Amino acid sequence: MRCELAVVGAGVAGSCAAFAAAKRGLRVMLLEKKPLPRYKLCGGAVTRKTLELLAGEGIRLPAKIFHEVGRIKIYIPGAEREMQVKEGSILTTYRDTFDHALAREAERAGAELLDEAGVKRVVQAGDGFLIETTKGELRARFLLGCDGVASAVRRCLFGWSFPPGELGVAAEYEVPGLSVESMEIHFGYASFSYAWVFPKRDGATIGVAELASRLEGGIFSRLERFASTLNYLSSPPEPKAHLIPMGGIRRKVALERAALAGDAAGFVEPLSGEGTYYAALSGIKGAQLAVRALSEGGDLLPYQRFCDRELLPQLRAMLWLSRLFYFRQDFSYHLFKKSDLLQDVVTALARGRPEPQQLLRRAIVSSARYLPGYLTAKLRG
Ligand SMILES: Cc1cc2nc3c(=O)[nH]c(=O)nc-3n(C[C@H](O)[C@H](O)[C@H](O)COP(=O)(O)OP(=O)(O)OC[C@H]3O[C@@H](n4cnc5c(N)ncnc54)[C@H](O)[C@@H]3O)c2cc1C
Structure with missing residues (x-):
């Protein structure tokens, strides 16, 4: 198998990248290790600016996969404040349906999607890469690593990983059928994060996060303690946990022919934990620059400049704010x-x-x- 651009990971970053590159005429392969639709632990809050970014790129998503939240309740020890989301709203979604809809859009644009194709190893070969997957080998001229926080592309090509001080650990209960009206943010359950209740269509997601380096006693006990304060949650389901990288720190995210986007690059806003916007933005930009590099005989180093000059200042300001x-x-x-x-x-x-x-x-x-x-x-x- 051969292609011009291989995109590893069919999450938000990968499917947006595959869409953006395929729509501009590249031969794109989108490789995903899990069968789609796949479960992704996430609060699933999607901001308007994310939807505007996707719509601006031409990505169409069915309105029925979203739930609109108009009010937010913020709890700080000893006080509670409820506020209207002014100028628009925040939406929530289930990441399996949201990400699957994005992958479908990538296919509609012409990308070839291969799920259950986990990337095991990537090596430079000639003027591109040899990619070993669980479904066989693939050669690609350019490569985007959109394979999440434990990225195999980053491990094989970039040689760095997140230290514990730059990683969050988050745990959630997904509670089908639980009806909650407002989005809830609770402070006081973590030294560098918060606990949340996000209303969803037909349910709610309850979670808590903490910086890995400050976590004592495990994240599940933190989640249990928080959930026990919610009088509307009688029997919590099995919890699940996942890592979140902290954005706002300069990292090497581009080589001549390969780049990292989304969680693989560490692009999560550190105050709120919003990652989907930055995943979509970096995926789309990485794809646009790969298209330009292929047509003009250039490289992907302008992507590093884009990340350092446009993405990093936003994430760094939020890191300082947090x-x-x-x-x-x-x-x-x-x-x-x-x-x-x-x-x-x-x-x-x-x-x-x-x-x-x-x-x-x-x-x-x-x-x-x-x-x-x-x-x-x-x-x-
Ligand atoms: C508990 C929790 C709650 C969160 N809540 C929110 C929220 O409410 N709103 C928000 O905006 N952000 C939230 N985030 C952050 C958000 O989930 C991530 O920033 C976002 O998913 C990043 O998207 P991505 O496409 O970069 O990575 P991912 O969504 O992780 O996608 C990576 C994809 O790559 C695939 N993959 C991995 N390895 C390989 C491989 N070797 N070969 C092929 N495929 C591979 C994976 O299966 C996956 O499909 C939350 C995160 C956590 C952990």
């Missing part, structure tokens, strides 16, 4: 009670505005404004 937030959570709660910062974060997630860098500036200005009042209250005891 460090600011989790550094002194009691002060952050004070800030959230006094200022409009929470609403700004929610709007930024739903609409992509204010931009992360602007959001970070606002957080710094608000911190400076509310710090004296907080310190005075602390000193008075």
Whole structure:
């Protein structure tokens, strides 16, 4: 088997990449190790900016796979705040149906999809790659590794992996039939993350995440402790866990003819854990640059520049925002009670505005404004 572009992994990054490259005329093979549709542990929150990005690329998704959430309840120790998602809404979905619909779109654009084809090894061969899969060998001129946090492409070609301080561990219960009206975010269950309840069509997903380096006692006991506080959850199902990479750190994501996108590259926004937008964006951009490289005889190094100059500043601003937030959570709660910062974060997630860098500036200005009042209250005891 031969192709111009091999895309490894039919998640969000891979299917978007395969769609974008096939629509521009490349011979693309999309390789997925699991049979599709495949289960993916995820809160399944999809922001409007993600759907706008997909629609702008020409990816069509059926409305019936989404559930619209208009309200968010934020719980901080000792307080609760409910807010409307202004300017649009946040949608939730099940990742098996969402990702399968994306893979179908990639096929519609002309990509050849091969599921149950796990990539075992990749080596440089001639002016491209030899890819060993569980369904045989494949040769490709260019390669995109969209194979998630434990990427085989990254292991074979890039030679780095995520240290524990740059990885989150998340666990979830998927509860069919549970009816919850608002999206819930609960702080106080993790030192560098949060717990959540996301309403879905015909059910809800309940989860918690923590930085791997700060996890003591296991993530499932954390999830159990959180779930025991939810009076509407009587008998939780089997929990599942997965890793989430932390975005905002510069990493090598492009070689001359290969690049990493999505979780494989570590593109997850560290404050909210949103990864689908960055997976779609990096997958589409990687594909567009592969098309250009093939037609002009160039390479994929412009992808590294795109990631460093456009993606990284957004993720890094959110990394600093999360460090600011989790550094002194009691002060952050004070800030959230006094200022409009929470609403700004929610709007930024739903609409992509204010931009992360602007959001970070606002957080710094608000911190400076509310710090004296907080310190005075602390000193008075
Ligand atoms: C518990 C949890 C909750 C989350 N909640 C949200 C949320 O609500 N909203 C949000 O935006 N993000 C969320 N995220 C993050 C989000 O799930 C990821 O960022 C996103 O799935 C990244 O997409 P991807 O395509 O890069 O990788 P993946 O979705 O992991 O897809 C990678 C694909 O590659 C395949 N693969 C792996 N190895 C191979 C191989 N060797 N050969 C072939 N195929 C291979 C896998 O089977 C998989 O299909 C959450 C993550 C976790 C763990």
